[in-house]
Amino acid sequence: MEEIIKKITVIGGTGMLGRPVARELIRAGYDVTAMVRDTGTAASKLPEKVTLVDGDLASKKDIAAALKGADAVYMNLSTRPDVKKYDTFIAERDGLENVLAVVSQINGDADAGRGTGAGNGPGAGVASDGGPGAENAGSYRAGKPVKRVAAISSLVHRYQGTAGFRWWVFEIKQWADKKLREADVPVTVFYPSSFMETMDQGGIMQGHRLMLVGNSRQPMHFIAGSDYGRMVAEAFRHHDESDQFYDIQGTQALTFDDAALEFIKNYRHGPLKITRVPMWLIKMVGTLNSEVNYLAHIMDALNNYAEPEPDPSVWKKLGRPKDTMVEYTRRL
């Protein structure tokens, strides 16, 4: 039976990389619901056509309500610099686990004839908070209410274990990846390279300066959020019962330093300068400050991770990214 995905619930849609995905899903004609923690703020960040549902990932009840009638879920979850290793709830880990448990229960209930079929309802036996979760779910067959779970991961987390590098944030990404691969619903996992948005929205730009940490040794295939969003939208068209995994890369390879120079040359809102901070200094301050420690780890990985060459079959299937760093920057 051919299944078509029409209605997608986005979780994390207000995030830096959730916004372009929500926008492109709407442009591609999907019916998009976003589960958000603050509908007021979310309304100013997301297209009007997105249906906003109040909810928190800590609540399975909220997740179930946000998944009402959804054919698929897209998760844009992160472990932000202010999150602590021993926090009891981490969105990218515990939130993802809750979403998978709710999806499993919705699909399991539909299987057992207790759900409402195509229009799964929040009251239809779905887990309440602290509920039993996934144990009654069967393996996936076509015809279930939630047909696919998709999520953003990252390319650079594969640096884990290289040159003695270990970081608990990448451990969460590895764990999330494993959970998705083991899920009893078809999954799509995207592994993007660095986003161009990092330059202006991701903490690199501080006033009129671009802060570069350490020495960027490896070229990355930077991608714009809008290109990524289009690729995500296209991926949902390729729904079947298989799991899908895509490395997402732009067309141009640039080190962080090259990218910063391109950005400075093409930025139209005033002159920018580079401030270079030595890695040893960031690592030293990082022993006292957990957010600086986060910066030291992510920059260490980005500076040293050797990305694979882009896979042309991904561009062929999901569309070739259009933006170079020059085009992205000139549009700002």
Ligand SMILES: NC(=O)c1ccc[n+]([C@@H]2O[C@H](COP(=O)([O-])OP(=O)(O)OC[C@H]3O[C@@H](n4cnc5c(N)ncnc54)[C@H](OP(=O)(O)O)[C@@H]3O)[C@@H](O)[C@H]2O)c1
């Ligand atoms: N930056 C890059 O170049 C790059 C490259 C590859 C992969 N990635 C990966 O992309 C992912 C997303 O990044 P991002 O920058 O978009 O992250 P982000 O801005 O931190 O977005 C996270 C989203 O999760 C939501 N959220 C957090 N806790 C929640 C909860 N308890 N309940 C409901 N929603 C919750 C946030 O909502 P609020 O708005 O309410 O806080 C926000 O919408 C990360 O995992 C990152 O590693 C990034």
